[in-house]
Amino acid sequence: MIFSKKEIVLAYTVEKCPKCEKSHKRDFSEGDVLFTISSKCTFCDGITIIEKIFGEILQK
Numbered sequence: 001m002i003f004s005k006k007e008i009v010l011a012y013t014v015e016k017c018p019k020c021e022k023s024h025k026r027d028f029s030e031g032d033v034l035f036t037i038s039s040k041c042t043f044c045d046g047i048t049i050i051e052k053i054f055g056e057i058l059q060k
């Protein structure tokens, strides 16, 4: 089996606002921890919580 050396792993963070229930995906940044308070909601005055962190592998 040959493994490609051009695999790129992209990590994403999904933030969800408990107030308006909107969620959005952004690039993972260092220090993101699941179920912690993240940033201000862009839709209302709520505070978003990190709901999901996941990675995608891109193969070129």
Ligand SMILES: [Zn+2]
Pocket: 017, 018, 019, 020, 021, 022, 041, 042, 043, 044, 045, 046, 047
């Ligand atoms: Zn909101």
